[in-house]
Amino acid sequence: MTGYCYLDVELKLRDEEKAVVTPAYFLGSIEDSLQSLFGEIGGQTDLELVKFDNTQKRAILRVQKEFLPRTRAAITLIGHFQDIPCHFMLRNISEKN
Template identity: 85%
Template structure:
């Protein structure tokens, strides 16, 4: 049985006009950070973007419970998005773990 958690994540950019924010770039930035900081194992983290709001630069991520801490760490350590200074904020994490 796999247990999943959900993270509400927002992207804050220093210069919002220069960035192309799409679901693929948003998720790719987090996946790149996972691989950069945790190597090959981090790159194998099962991560899914289940909802994305382009205007608010905000998404809901689904991650297995065992990878939650690693994913939050990788998100916190992101400093650039498309060479633009930025930071990601984890607004909320699901406290109720859903089983699938």
């Protein structure tokens, strides 16, 4: 059985008024980045949104340990959210077997 990692991720937007931040858009942005970086097959990383806070634009994501490096890379390289300049900040990572 493989272990999991939990990522505390926060979205920072240049213009927060224009963005519609929902759990689906938040997760979709990360999944799009994974596919863009690693291709259709390499981007098939099983991400699960465990918790989402719309006011703080933060989420807790669960990913298998083996996919942690590619998930971190994909999150780090996101530069736009709904055509608004942004960055995703990894606030914390924890591991669980």
